[in-house]
Amino acid sequence: MSAATPSPESAGRRVSARVGSITESATLAVDAKAKALKAAGRPVIGFGAGEPDFPTPDYIVDAAVEACRNPKYHRYTPAGGLPELKAAIVEKTRRDSGYEVDASQVLITNGGKQAIYEAFAAILDPGDEVIVPAPYWTTYPESIRLAGGVPVEVVADESTGYRVSVEQLEAARTERTKVVLFVSPSNPTGAVYGRAETEAIGRWAVEHGLWVLTDEIYEHLVYGDATATSLPVAVPELRDKCIVVNGVAKTYAMTGWRVGWLIGPKDVVKAATNMQSHATSNVANVSQAAALAAVSGDLSAVAAMGEAFDRRRRTIVRMLNEIDGVVCPEPEGAFYVYPSVKGLLGKDIRGKRPANTVELAAVILEEAEVAIVPGEAFGTPGYLRLSYALGDEDLVEGVSRLQKLLAEAKD
Incomplete structure (x- = not known):
């Protein structure tokens, strides 16, 4: 086989094996699905994306506006x-x-x-x-x-x-x-x-x-x-x-x-x-x-956001731990909780028996209209990741929906 001749394995391949083996970002995929459902009129609450709900502080936006008008930044x-x-x-x-x-x-x-x-x-x-x-x-x-x-x-x-x-x-x-x-x-x-x-x-x-x-x-x-x-x-x-x-x-x-x-x-x-x-x-x-x-700049805006995240952290941990079958450790940083939901797998939830957290997340999205990322995306099945970087009202409403749905789980 000459150097110019493709190998039999790659001859019919349209996408390289190196790139074709890469999986889509699960967190972005869940966020995109939640947004698509919301656009279709469903009241989905998304816990998927790790994205603060706050706007970028004004002084930072003002600096960007000024930069837009500066010709040196046009090159x-x-x-x-x-x-x-x-x-x-x-x-x-x-x-x-x-x-x-x-x-x-x-x-x-x-x-x-x-x-x-x-x-x-x-x-x-x-x-x-x-x-x-x-x-x-x-x-x-x-x-x-x-x-x-x-x-x-x-x-x-x-x-x-x-x-x-x-x-x-x-x-x-x-x-x-x-x-x-x-x-x-x-x-x-x-x-x-x-x-x-x-x-x-x-x-x-x-x-x-x-x-x-x-x-x-x-x-x-x-x-x-x-x-x-x-x-x-x-x-x-x-x-x-x-x-x-x-x-x-x-x-x-x-x-x-x-x-x-x-x-x-x-x-x-x-x-x-x-x-x-x-x-x-x-x-x-x-x-x-x-x-x-x-x-x-100083960190005053960061501190204000951190206080809100801390409040939401304590709320979401408390509410998740009120659900039978859920064990949620209290996180010390970032803005995520990562509860174990192994106690819910295999149980009947509105006629479905999710065997893994991919299936459980699908049931939660369909039945409770809450978007969550399954632990399989992070290398550990049996867990769910929820971001608490969303508004307080949405957070409480979303976890309340989870509480109501998962209270129905039975053997």
């Missing part, structure tokens, strides 16, 4: 990000987490998802393994696969607050392990690792020469006595093999603006910047100007 800008935004992120990182970096270690990306993919693409070779604590956000394993890596899941459950241990990570480590993923606060569980746990995982990674990708996008959304500890601050020896991913989407209610960033060693950031220069070029300048206003 190409550096692929790696506006220099003034990179400088502001350096200062924001020092202010918020105590991590000292410089602008050459920062790459501005089109949201956190691009930052995650480009980080993995920059450090993974085909077959490299990445340890992924589960439950995990749906994008992590797909980004790893797209970058040629192999996700290796390590599962934690409600008995440990959905936090994995060093012992679990060590049991999953092989000679092909290159990276460990660390997420605190966590999507989908809201778990927050304490400083001692964070240090232990970081020191284990250093001991074995592993890279760490740490996602800090929920850093400001913590409740009670919980605190989010930046891994390279807790373990400074790790910083030469640590990539931090962050963005403005969750903290500042800017999901649609699409601005994220990664911070890492200079050679990795340079490689990822080169990649981005061919993939997308610069992030939209107006969005970057808005992000500049966000990260340069």
Whole structure:
């Protein structure tokens, strides 16, 4: 077979195996279905998308409006990000987490998802393994696969607050392990690792020469006595093999603006910047100007949103735990709950007997008109993820519908 002749496996294939194997984002799919049903006139309440219900703060919008009128933002800008935004992120990182970096270690990306993919693409070779604590956000394993890596899941459950241990990570480590993923606060569980746990995982990674990708996008959304500890601050020896991913989407209610960033060693950031220069070029300048206003401002708007999330967190946990068959731990961060609903599987609910949480979520959507993401999307069947980043009235109404429907479950 000549080099120009396609293999028998690929000759009739219209979509590449690499891209064809990627699954749709389950959270976005649930959100899209909920919105379609609402558009059709059904009163669906959506707990699917991780999206604050608040508008972007006015001072950030005003900065974007001003940027629209500035001709310098009507042209190409550096692929790696506006220099003034990179400088502001350096200062924001020092202010918020105590991590000292410089602008050459920062790459501005089109949201956190691009930052995650480009980080993995920059450090993974085909077959490299990445340890992924589960439950995990749906994008992590797909980004790893797209970058040629192999996700290796390590599962934690409600008995440990959905936090994995060093012992679990060590049991999953092989000679092909290159990276460990660390997420605190966590999507989908809201778990927050304490400083001692964070240090232990970081020191284990250093001991074995592993890279760490740490996602800090929920850093400001913590409740009670919980605190989010930046891994390279807790373990400074790790910083030469640590990539931090962050963005403005969750903290500042800017999901649609699409601005994220990664911070890492200079050679990795340079490689990822080169990649981005061919993939997308610069992030939209107006969005970057808005992000500049966000990260340069104080955190008063963030604190106000955090108070609302905390109130909703306590309400949703209480109401879910009133349902027989549901066990809902109290999350310490982000804006999700991740209850176990194993006690409901196989029971009769209005003539249906859901055998798994995919089927249970379908019954809930059809019978209660409430959209929820099943745990299968996050690597752990038997659970549901509900975002409480929606209005108080919708939250209470939605969970009340769940209470009414699931009270009918019988053997």
